Amino acid sequence: MSLPKRVNKFVVADPNVCIGCATCMAACYESSHKRGKLAVPRLIVTRSKSGTMPNQCRQCDDAPCANVCPVGALRFADDNIELFEEICIGCKMCTLACPFGAIRAEAEIMPSVNYAMEPKYNLAIESEIGAKSIAVKCDLCAGDDNGPACVQVCPTGALLFIDSQNIDYKLINQKAEGAVESFVNTALRTI
Amino acid sequence: MTNDLVEFATDSEVLFLIGTNTSECHPIIAMQMLRGIERGAKMIVIDPKETDMAKKADIYIQTPVGYNIPLLNAMINHIIKEDLFDKEFVNNYSNGLEYVKYAVADFTPQRVEKETGIPASLVIEAAEMYAKAGAAAICYTMGMTQFIDGTSNIFSLSNLAILTGNLGKKGAGVNPLRGQNNVQGACDMGALPNVTSAGLVTDAGVREHIKSIWGTEISSKPGFTLTQVPHKIEEGKVKFLYVFGENPVMSDPWTEHFIEAVEKLDIMVVQDIFLTETAQKADVVLPAASWGEKDGTFLNTSRRVAYVSKAVEPAAGVVPDWKVICNIAQRIGLKGFDYYKAEEIWDEVRKINPKFFGGLSYARIIKENGISWPCPDETHPGTPVLYEDKKSMLPDGKFKLVPVIYADDKKDRASLEKKLIDHLNIPSDYPVGSGALSEKVNELYPCLFTTGRKVYHYHTGTMTRECKPLEMGADIMGPAIEVSIDIAEARDLEENCYAVVENKRGKIAAKVKINPDLRHGTIFTTFHYAEADGNELSNAEDTDPLSGMNPLKMTIAAIRRISEEEFIKVREETDMHMHPSEQYRTVRR
Amino acid sequence: MEKFQTTCPYCGTGCNIDLLVKNNKIVKAEPTKGHHVNDGELCLKGLYGWEYVHSPRRLTKPLIRKKDGQFSKEGELVEVDFDEAYDFVASKMKTTVEKHGSDSIMGFSSARCTNEDNYAFQKLFRMQGTNNIDHCARL
Numbered sequence: 065m066s067l068p069k070r071v072n073k074f075v076v077a078d079p080n081v082c083i084g085c086a087t088c089m090a091a092c093y094e095s096s097h098k099r100g101k102l103a104v105p106r107l108i109v110t111r112s113k114s115g116t117m118p119n120q121c122r123q124c125d126d127a128p129c130a131n132v133c134p135v136g137a138l139r140f141a142d143d144n145i146e147l148f149e150e151i152c153i154g155c156k157m158c159t160l161a162c163p164f165g166a167i168r169a170e171a172e173i174m175p176s177v178n179y180a181m182e183p184k185y186n187l188a189i190e191s192e193i194g195a196k197s198i199a200v201k202c203d204l205c206a207g208d209d210n211g212p213a214c215v216q217v218c219p220t221g222a223l224l225f226i227d228s229q230n231i232d233y234k235l236i237n238q239k240a241e242g243a244v245e246s247f248v249n250t251a252l253r254t255i
Numbered sequence: 256m257t258n259d260l261v262e263f264a265t266d267s268e269v270l271f272l273i274g275t276n277t278s279e280c281h282p283i284i285a286m287q288m289l290r291g292i293e294r295g296a297k298m299i300v301i302d303p304k305e306t307d308m309a310k311k312a313d314i315y316i317q318t319p320v321g322y323n324i325p326l327l328n329a330m331i332n333h334i335i336k337e338d339l340f341d342k343e344f345v346n347n348y349s350n351g352l353e354y355v356k357y358a359v360a361d362f363t364p365q366r367v368e369k370e371t372g373i374p375a376s377l378v379i380e381a382a383e384m385y386a387k388a389g390a391a392a393i394c395y396t397m398g399m400t401q402f403i404d405g406t407s408n409i410f411s412l413s414n415l416a417i418l419t420g421n422l423g424k425k426g427a428g429v430n431p432l433r434g435q436n437n438v439q440g441a442c443d444m445g446a447l448p449n450v451t452s453a454g455l456v457t458d459a460g461v462r463e464h465i466k467s468i469w470g471t472e473i474s475s476k477p478g479f480t481l482t483q484v485p486h487k488i489e490e491g492k493v494k495f496l497y498v499f500g501e502n503p504v505m506s507d508p509w510t511e512h513f514i515e516a517v518e519k520l521d522i523m524v525v526q527d528i529f530l531t532e533t534a535q536k537a538d539v540v541l542p543a544a545s546w547g548e549k550d551g552t553f554l555n556t557s558r559r560v561a562y563v564s565k566a567v568e569p570a571a572g573v574v575p576d577w578k579v580i581c582n583i584a585q586r587i588g589l590k591g592f593d594y595y596k597a598e599e600i601w602d603e604v605r606k607i608n609p610k611f612f613g614g615l616s617y618a619r620i621i622k623e624n625g626i627s628w629p630c631p632d633e634t635h636p637g638t639p640v641l642y643e644d645k646k647s648m649l650p651d652g653k654f655k656l657v658p659v660i661y662a663d664d665k666k667d668r669a670s671l672e673k674k675l676i677d678h679l680n681i682p683s684d685y686p687v688g689s690g691a692l693s694e695k696v697n698e699l700y701p702c703l704f705t706t707g708r709k710v711y712h713y714h715t716g717t718m719t720r721e722c723k724p725l726e727m728g729a730d731i732m733g734p735a736i737e738v739s740i741d742i743a744e745a746r747d748l749e750e751n752c753y754a755v756v757e758n759k760r761g762k763i764a765a766k767v768k769i770n771p772d773l774r775h776g777t778i779f780t781t782f783h784y785a786e787a788d789g790n791e792l793s794n795a796e797d798t799d800p801l802s803g804m805n806p807l808k809m810t811i812a813a814i815r816r817i818s819e820e821e822f823i824k825v826r827e828e829t830d831m832h833m834h835p836s837e838q839y840r841t842v843r844r
Numbered sequence: 845m846e847k848f849q850t851t852c853p854y855c856g857t858g859c860n861i862d863l864l865v866k867n868n869k870i871v872k873a874e875p876t877k878g879h880h881v882n883d884g885e886l887c888l889k890g891l892y893g894w895e896y897v898h899s900p901r902r903l904t905k906p907l908i909r910k911k912d913g914q915f916s917k918e919g920e921l922v923e924v925d926f927d928e929a930y931d932f933v934a935s936k937m938k939t940t941v942e943k944h945g946s947d948s949i950m951g952f953s954s955a956r957c958t959n960e961d962n963y964a965f966q967k968l969f970r971m972q973g974t975n976n977i978d979h980c981a982r983l
Contacts, residue, residue: 081293083278083285084307086710086729090888093728105728113771116307219286219885260857261880282887283857401982433856435955437962438981444962445970446953446979452963456975471971474946478975481982484950493950493976495940497933499965500954501980522936528902539933540921542903546853547863547870547894551958553851555858555881563958566848566863566870567897570904572926576954576961579930580968586934589971592964600960624860624879625851713854713889714983721896729888804982836920 071228072123073143073204075107075212076235082222084109084116088214095205095213102149104170106202107214117222118214121145121166121202129158129167129201137199143227144204152198159199171197257428258392259557259627259639264290266426269388273301273412274323274398274808277308279710281432284394284556297388299381301326302398303705304779305772314381316373317774320703321402321809324661324690325370327411328362330382331355334418339386341420348645349417351656354679354687358658386419390426396434398707401808403665406801407688410657417654423642433556435714440554443611443628444604448478452607468606469591480803481507485516485795499526499543499576504533504833505715505785508793508805509760514832526579529717532785532833542573549575551597552620554628557639560615561625659688665797667691693797693806696776700758700811702742704778706789707808716783734765734787736780738814739773746815753822756780758812761791764825767816778814785833786826849876853956854889857881861890870894908932937972946973953979 089105097103107120123144130138130145137151138158156169204225205212215223224234263270264287278285285308292298292311300312301323309315318326334340335356345352364375364382385391393416399408413429421427433439445452454461456475466472479487481503487493496517507513517523517536525537528545548569552560574582577600584592594600598617605612611628614635620626626637646652660675662668668689676687696703711729712719719725736754748754748767755764756778765780765787773779780789794810817825845866852859859882864872873894875886882890896902906929911919915932924932940948949972953965962979969977 080311081289082307083282083289084710085278085282085285085887087282087886087888087891089729089731090711090724090892091728094724094892097723103723103727105731108731111307111772115310217886217888217891219282219887220289281855281857283859283882283885283890286885433981435981436851436853436856436858437957437959438856438955440959441953441955441957441962441979441981444959445966446955446962446977448975448978451966451970465970469967469971473970474973474975476947476975478947478977479950481952481978481980484952484978487950493948494944495937495949496952497937497949498952500957500961501952501983503952503980503983506980506983521940524933524936528896529899530901530903530907534903535921537907537921538909538915538917539929539936540903540907541929541933542906545897545902546956547850547897549958551960553853553858554959555851556856557858557881559858559881560959561851561858561860562849563853564848564850564863566846566850566865567868570902573904576957577964580961580964582926582930583934583937584964584968584971586930587938587972589968591967591971594964597958597960600963604959604963624876625858625881711888713893718853718896719889719893721899721901722893723895724892725888728892802982807983 071143071231072125072145073225073227074123075120075202075204075215075223075225076122077117078222078224079115079117081220082115082117083220084111085219087217087219088118088223091213091217095208099205099207101203102170102198102200104200106200119164119166122164123202123204128161128163132157132161145201146206147199147201147203149198154197154199156197156199167199167201169197170200256430256432256557257422257641258426258430259559260284260287260430262426262640263288263296263392264294266390267291267296267392268426269385269391270296270298271385271391271393272298272308272312273393273395275394275396275432276302276304276306276398276707277394277432278306280396280434280708282710284432297384299384301381303774303777304707314377314384316377316381318373319371319774320705320777321692321806322371323399323402323408324404324411324659325362326367326373326378327408327415328359328659328661329364329367329378330385331411331414331418332359332362333364333379333382334386335359337383339383340418344420344645345418345656349654349656351658351685354658354681355414355418355656357679358660358675362661385415390424391419391421392427392430393421394430394432396432398808400431401804402806403693403797403799403804404688404690405799405804407659407690410659410686410688413654414656414659417656422654423640423645425640428640431556436555437553439556439558440552443554443608448480452604465607468603482795482798482803482805485513488516488519494521496520496522497524497526498533498537502527502531502533502715502717504531504536505782505788505790507795508790508807509795510788510791511761511832512795526576527717529721531715531717535834535836541579543579544569544573544575548573549597551575552601555625558627559625560612560620560628562617562621655686657686657688659690662689662691665691665693668800693794693809694811696811700813701776702778702812702814703776704756704758704789704792704810704812705808706780706782706793709781709783712781712783714783716785720783732768734781734784735768736763736765736778736787736814737768737770737773739775739777740769740771741775742778742814743767743769748814748816753817753819754814755817755821755825756792756812756814758792758810760793760795762825763787763789763791763829764817764822778812786829788833791829845871852886852890854893859886859890861886863894870897941972947976949974950976953977955979955981
């Protein structure tokens, strides 16, 4: 008998190889549009002084967003945090609770809006009457058999899809080996 | 490019990136460079903006906008002084070492430090890293060329490559990364005022050769450059302008001036796939088939001729651009425009320039997935690396080291050049370069203003802004004025507040983004958006004396915070002159 | 579904794309596997930058600026048929050359169009005795 192994799946980027090309964002838009979700990117290429990488939901095991959601729109699923867009009331509590800034409140862009006059990146707050903003976060392209679209398209292979099968190898063991290697090679020699 | 871009991944030991934001403008070239870095290649990045590539670089030098020649000369100075240059290559295959030695004598890494605050040690480190590499590739884009000393900037780069013997071998070379799909092709096809597809218009042999194929004598007088056109229209010299597949109202410098000029034309014809800002001001608009609806060939930045396939049928009556041109030529009564497929035109090109294209039939291009010119015959494998025989394309087969000097005032350039020529007894047919800033910041316009691209859009946005995953997906920000931290602090600008940037030529309003990657005193914006087009402010008065290029990458401007009401007012004014007819104001992407 | 291998219309890299076409509509773009230049990868413009081909805002009819049915600089752009537009441009080009000389016409060619388009365009101008031709590579 084996114990069930529960590790939330997640997508994470390697900033060492990310070139900030935003191909993942376009893929995310396309995927959410095709799957009938709110058509906005769920990961945002974020530039900082020291480097660039896309930022998205980490699917935390004890997710603050799901804990804080008053209507159960964010729920603990088997291996991720699920978001039911149709239940969301747009209270934005999850956006405040998320420690990674990975949940945003977004409204659908309205064809009636004249975007030359209204910079679109402020729509979440300044949206038209009738366009309710809702929480948006990475859903790992649920419903697409090929897995997260961003991981498939990344030209430099900077995005990794981590699940219980490969977390040990890709994120932990490899690095552990690397750390031991460098310790043996350099640190130990000088002791 | 002298080399093939894939060599960045496989052969280059050092990548020397100057004036290029490779990861935003050429993501797949950046990917190949990254593969090179994973292999162990080192990277030097020189740019006023700390780009994503700069953050991955081994050495990053943040230059003021336009400060290229003093820096490159200082590097050359150090390389010569420390005897790091490739004596075998320089002595056997080049001319002009003495000229360059003299021209760079005044430029030291210490001078660079004094003038800009860039540590001299960093300049030395970069020079040595480049010079000591077995194969080092120089890559540049418009951040080198769009200045009044653009040609001299490139002289300096080729000096670096010649001095260190970085020509004619894999992974080295001088590599302009072409910003548009077929810049190389348009140049090689002779869409230039002084060059035909066979060579210079001033060359009698070239004209004779063309006459033997076209049956018509061509003019020996070089034509006007694109940047001269607004002035030539105002002087009454140009009466008829035919624009195809470009949007100069947005992409040419100083929008207002350009619009005023084209209004004076007798007739402007625009041939395009959309009713662009330029087409809206035209007298005749001709639709044409787009990419995907026609076949033909493109020439990529590595001089690789690649096939473009027709995938879908265009709307009824809409034909490829070349067919539209033939329809008009035949109605004028010109002979030699009876092509019925694109391949026939290409076969004529092969006859016009057999040295480059002779061996490149459609069948072969398709079969071999693209081949780099020169490819003179069907058995020739193509030439991904130029100059492998260490012979230049000049008559004497030698590479020219060009002395490049720098003037504090742009008015002194010619006299300084003359002084240099007289002092060194340089022959009159030997090139000499000089640099200077087109404009200097002053009290009224205290900020440097530069433009560039964002990865999700392309040029004036005619195509990309019609694509939802790009316009709505990747571009979540829209037009923004990016400012350095010091500018934001001095003017009380906050992230996302409204601001207007203006100079004597024009103004644009957009939201502010504070970008810590910009060098102090710098404002950056794009030219993708009709509603806030950076070229409204660009300098159209000053030109490079050698190429006629305007300094699109550099002007001066002032910025101030504005209210939402004023923001809307400026946007409405912009909208009025970009889309003057009420009829098309709603045609907005 | 049909597949066409082509070259990307955006930057100068020259990545190869496999376009998937269904009922005369492009439905998907995929990177050409194992291609020399892009080795099975594409950036966002290559993957998603083809939608404009099928945009409803594409031009499909020529337009001439007219007022009361006649060509006029003060008029509005109105749809005309192809023959009228070609005839009009040809006659204006011819009369301009006759009246003001060959160097009074100028052409802006396009670095986004094919070699064949560019070649035909410069030939049109050079055959009329002028070298007034340039393109947007500078921009």
